[in-house]
Amino acid sequence: MLQYIIRRVLLIIPTLLGVSLVVMGMIRLLPGDAVDIMVSENTTGGGLAGFERLVDAELQKPSWPGVERVETLENVTFSQRQVAGLDVMATTAEVKGRAAAAGVDLNDTEARRSLVESIPTAERMAIRNAIALEAYKDSIREELGLDKSFLGQWWDWLTKAVRLDLGTSLYGAQSVNDELTRRLPVTIQLGAFAMLFGALVAIPTGIISAVRQDSLIDYVMRSFAVAMLSLPSFFFATLVIALLSRWFKYSFPIFYSDLWEDPLANLEQVLVPAFILGLALSGTLMRLTRTEMLEVLRQDYIRTARAKGLAARLVVLRHAVRNALLPIITILGIQIPVLIGGSVVIEVIFDIPGIAKYLYEAIRGRDYPPIIAVNMVVATIVVVTNLIVDVFYAYLDPRVKL
Numbered sequence: 001m002l003q004y005i006i007r008r009v010l011l012i013i014p015t016l017l018g019v020s021l022v023v024m025g026m027i028r029l030l031p032g033d034a035v036d037i038m039v040s041e042n043t044t045g046g047g048l049a050g051f052e053r054l055v056d057a058e059l060q061k062p063s064w065p066g067v068e069r070v071e072t073l074e075n076v077t078f079s080q081r082q083v084a085g086l087d088v089m090a091t092t093a094e095v096k097g098r099a100a101a102a103g104v105d106l107n108d109t110e111a112r113r114s115l116v117e118s119i120p121t122a123e124r125m126a127i128r129n130a131i132a133l134e135a136y137k138d139s140i141r142e143e144l145g146l147d148k149s150f151l152g153q154w155w156d157w158l159t160k161a162v163r164l165d166l167g168t169s170l171y172g173a174q175s176v177n178d179e180l181t182r183r184l185p186v187t188i189q190l191g192a193f194a195m196l197f198g199a200l201v202a203i204p205t206g207i208i209s210a211v212r213q214d215s216l217i218d219y220v221m222r223s224f225a226v227a228m229l230s231l232p233s234f235f236f237a238t239l240v241i242a243l244l245s246r247w248f249k250y251s252f253p254i255f256y257s258d259l260w261e262d263p264l265a266n267l268e269q270v271l272v273p274a275f276i277l278g279l280a281l282s283g284t285l286m287r288l289t290r291t292e293m294l295e296v297l298r299q300d301y302i303r304t305a306r307a308k309g310l311a312a313r314l315v316v317l318r319h320a321v322r323n324a325l326l327p328i329i330t331i332l333g334i335q336i337p338v339l340i341g342g343s344v345v346i347e348v349i350f351d352i353p354g355i356a357k358y359l360y361e362a363i364r365g366r367d368y369p370p371i372i373a374v375n376m377v378v379a380t381i382v383v384v385t386n387l388i389v390d391v392f393y394a395y396l397d398p399r400v401k402l
Contacts, residue, residue, distance in 0.1 A: 001391070008387045012380075019379040020161075023372055024154045030366060035137045035146065146368075157372060166376075167369030169362075176373045179358060184377065187354030189259060190274050190347070191339045195332060197278030198285055203328070205282075206289025210297065211316060221286065228283030234345045236276045241349070256353050273350045277342050281335055288331055292324040299323075330393060336385055340378050 098104075104111045141147040145156055160167060166176040202225075209221035244250040252272070257265035296302065297320055305315045340356055347357040355374050362370035 005387070005391065008390075012383050012387075015383055016376065016379060017158075020158065020372065020376060021154060023375045024150065024157070027366075027368055027371055028150060030363070033366065035141055157369075161376070166373040169370055170367045171365055176369050179370065180355060180373060180377060183353055183355045183358050185259075186256070186352060187340070187343060187347070187356055190270055190277065190343055190352060190354060191336070193270060193274030194277035194281060194339055194343075195335070197275045198281035198335075199278075199332065201278065202282040202285030203289050203325075206286045207293055207316070207321060207324075209286070209290045210293030213294065221290070225283045225286040225290075228279050228286070232345075233276055233280045233342050234349060236279065237273065237346060237349045240272060240276065252350060254351065256351070269350065269352065273346045273352060277339065277346050280342055281339065284335075285328060285331065289324065289328055292327055293320060296320045296324045326393060330389055332389075336378075336382055 104114075138147070145153060148156070157167065164177070166180065168174065169176055169179070205221045205224065209218045212218050241252070253265060253269045256269060259266040259270075297316075302315060302320060305319055306312070310318075343354060344356040344360050346352070347354045348360055351357075355377065358370055359374040361367070362374070
């Protein structure tokens with residue numbers, strides 16, 4: 001047992017390294033660029049005037065992109081403006097196109113100057129603004145290390161990750177470690193309640209369905225399981241919010257309350273989303289419970305127990321259920337990534353500040369450090385949980401050899 005656990009723990013390292021490479025590669029395949037998104041959200045019309053207002057505003061406070069970054073891009077942009085603009089503009093596609101159309105040799109300084117001066121002032125300013133904006137973006141990419149190759153970025157992340165430093169968010173320059181520390185307990189609480197509700201719904205219904213095989217209640221339970229598998233959780237979430245608002249004039253709390261600070265307010269906001277998430281999980285668990293119970297109830301030792309005169313309830317609860325629950329425990333362990341995936345929608349709809357919502361916001365903004373960090377945290381939880389489930393499975397069933 002101990003050797004098995006040691007081998008599995010050692011295998012966690014290459015597994016997580018492989019996951020980090022895959023996640024980093026998938027991020028690079030995302031359409032759009034984080035710098036373009038940041039600039040478009042913080043400039044007006046993409047022009048230099050909007051950028052100057054950004055610089056003036058950001059220099060007054062140590063927030064994104066930070067005083068040091070702002071000073072860097074300030075120097076780039078204003079030094080760019082101080083250039084006469086003519087030689088710089090000669091490299092732009094607009095000027096090259098005009099030169100080709102007019103037959104002007106761009107190597108001829110006077111001809112180039114005359115060509116550029118013939119461009120209307122507004123167009124020249126637009127060209128210079130575009131040049132300055134691109135220089136601004138390049139300076140941000142250099143500051144954030146986004147100009148490096150795939151392996152270069154991965155190595156930079158890895159050298160920090162081994163020191164338990166998961167980086168800094170591109171937005172707000174916030175520590176990813178601090179955000180995960182604040183948000184991870186929220187998602188764990190939501191997932192734990194969801195798994196509890198899912199098990200409380202699925203296991204009893206699966207047992208009853210198996211014991212009453214092919215009866216009316218069996219058909220009802222099986223239909224319920226299919227419905228839970230077919231209908232997405234966001235449908236139930238939207239339906240619950242709409243019906244509670246229309247029929248009972250009730251709306252869920254807007255601001256999240258920590259469990260330890262205000263338990264009642266916290267449960268008010270978490271229990272319903274967790275129950276909805278648990279229903280989505282219950283469909284799979286219910287069908288698996290029913291299948292396992294039917295298989296166990298056909299075993300010879302069950303028939304022997306009944307032949308000895310044991311009550312049907314004792315046969316089911318004492319002998320059948322314990323053996324039927326072994327595969328279900330395994331399924332519960334591997335449902336964690338499913339819960340994380342489902343909680344993305346639930347946390348967004350109910351405005352719960354967990355890591356799933358954090359991941360959603362990071363993907364929208366192409367904020368790479370949080371995307372990598374959340375995926376690695378989830379991967380670590382899944383790997384460790386699978387190890388715990390395997391060991392616990394062997395503990396429950398001595399026939400299992402690790």
